[in-house]
Amino acid sequence: MSRSNRQVGFATHLTAGGIAGACEALACQPLDTIKVRMQLSQSHKTTGMKPRGFFATGSYIVSRETSAALYKGLGAVLPGLIPKISIRFASFEAYKSWLSDKATGKASMSSIFVAGLGAGMTEGVLVTTPTEVVKIRLQAQDHSLSDSFERPRYRSAGHAFVTIAKEEGFGALYRGVSLTALRQATNQGANMTVYSKLKGLVQDRRASGDHLPMYQTMAIGLVSGAAGPMCNAPIDTVKTRLQRSAAEPGVSPFARISNIAGDLWKADGIRGFYKGLTPRILRTSPGQAVVFSVYEGVRSFMELEHLSFVRTAKL
Numbered sequence: 001m002s003r004s005n006r007q008v009g010f011a012t013h014l015t016a017g018g019i020a021g022a023c024e025a026l027a028c029q030p031l032d033t034i035k036v037r038m039q040l041s042q043s044h045k046t047t048g049m050k051p052r053g054f055f056a057t058g059s060y061i062v063s064r065e066t067s068a069a070l071y072k073g074l075g076a077v078l079p080g081l082i083p084k085i086s087i088r089f090a091s092f093e094a095y096k097s098w099l100s101d102k103a104t105g106k107a108s109m110s111s112i113f114v115a116g117l118g119a120g121m122t123e124g125v126l127v128t129t130p131t132e133v134v135k136i137r138l139q140a141q142d143h144s145l146s147d148s149f150e151r152p153r154y155r156s157a158g159h160a161f162v163t164i165a166k167e168e169g170f171g172a173l174y175r176g177v178s179l180t181a182l183r184q185a186t187n188q189g190a191n192m193t194v195y196s197k198l199k200g201l202v203q204d205r206r207a208s209g210d211h212l213p214m215y216q217t218m219a220i221g222l223v224s225g226a227a228g229p230m231c232n233a234p235i236d237t238v239k240t241r242l243q244r245s246a247a248e249p250g251v252s253p254f255a256r257i258s259n260i261a262g263d264l265w266k267a268d269g270i271r272g273f274y275k276g277l278t279p280r281i282l283r284t285s286p287g288q289a290v291v292f293s294v295y296e297g298v299r300s301f302m303e304l305e306h307l308s309f310v311r312t313a314k315l
Contacts, residue, residue, distance in 0.1 A: 013090040016298035020291045021081030027290055029077065030070035031283030034058045036139045038276040039240045054278045073135035075157035080131035084123050089295065092119035092192060113193045120188030124181035130173040132180060133243045134160045140244050168246055175247065179239035179257070186235070187228030191288060194224035211300050218289040225288030229280045234273035236280065237264070 034057050041051065052060060061069050095115035100107040107115070137160050141152045154160035164172050198220045202212060212220075229236070241260050248256065264272035 012299050012302045013086045013093075015302065016295045017085035017087075017089050018082030019298050020294035021085035022078065023294050024085075024287045024290045025074060025077050025081055028283045028287040029074045030058070031279050031286075033070050033072055033139050034061065035276040035279035035283060036073075036136060036240060037061065038279060039237050040140055040244060041275070054282065057279075073138040073157070076131050076134035076138060076160065079157075080127045084127040084131075085291065085295070087126060088119050088123045088188065091122045092116060092188070095119060109193060109197060112196045113189050116189040116192030117185045119192070120184035120186070121181045123188075124184030125177060128184055129175075129177045129180040130161075133164065133173050133175055136240060136243045137164065172247065175253075176239045176242040178253070179235055179242065183232050183235045183239060186232040187284075190227035190231050191224050194227045195220055195288075195292065198223060211296070214293045214297055217293040217296050221289035221292035222285045224292075225285035226281050229277060229284050233277045233280065234261075237273050237275055240276075 034054060038052070038054070038057055041057075058070070092115050095118040096107045096112060099111035099115055134157050138154055138157065141154060154163060161173070199212065199217075202216055202220065206212075238257060238260050241264075242253075242256060247253075251259075261273075268275075
């Protein structure tokens with residue numbers, strides 16, 4: 001591969017991934033806010049109130065806080081989207097290339113799964129953890145499901161980032177990094193495997209052309225996006241509760257995770273670990289439909305433009 005091709009590849013991952021990630025966040029942030037609120041809600045055994053479902057939670061937030069509340073935490077998500085999605089696709093392609101058969105250049109489904117695990121873990125450690133800590137703190141404060149006397153501590157994503165680092169140490173921004181990396185790894189392992197398999201099946205049925213139309217890419221992304229949440233809902237629920245609060249003096253991260261899991265089990269049993277699963281699927285599935293369709297579309301456009309430029313330069 002020539003130097004120019006490598007540069008075009010990097011630019012393609014960066015630009016296509018960033019645009020895809022921004023589109024996903026703008027379209028799906030309300031669903032993520034509802035998911036977090038449901039995960040942070042108190043047990044019905046404690047409050048004596050029947051737990052609200054997905055649509056009821058969303059309606060309650062809008063009625064008590066206005067529709068703008070559904071976008072709380074968006075400022076913490078957007079700055080990390082370009083590196084997150086570009087790292088996801090760039091690292092996935094790199095891992096897949098390393099694991100592919102050297103003779104044929106093809107990757108098996110097991111290799112794609114491992115590459116997805118690696119890509120998810122890479123993005124989870126480098127980008128996702130600090131942005132999610134800030135996002136969850138913003139989503140959890142001053143809302144209609146919390147204590148009415150509780151006052152907001154953070155004015156914005158930037159203020160939350162600085163305040164958390166100053167008051168709790170920079171390491172607080174990486175609270176729950178192991179759970180986040182594990183969640184992202186299982187997410188992308190399942191997501192990339194299902195997407196690659198379904199894409200291959202659809203391409204095999206096509207008469208010609210490697211690039212699928214956008215509606216097919218969106219449909220495949222919609223299906224593959226549900227795979228991750230169904231596999232790791234308990235991890236995400238525990239992670240959300242861990243990242244919401246400050247560290248307890250003298251309590252190790254493992255002990256905190258065990259305490260959170262134990263409290264969930266005592267309060268609601270196995271169902272407690274699946275709080276917010278419905279909005280998470282409803283957020284992740286369309287989110288992946290947007291990500292894959294926009295990413296594939298922008299990448300295809302950039303590749304065609306590059307080929308056109310190369311041909312013109314040779315004339």
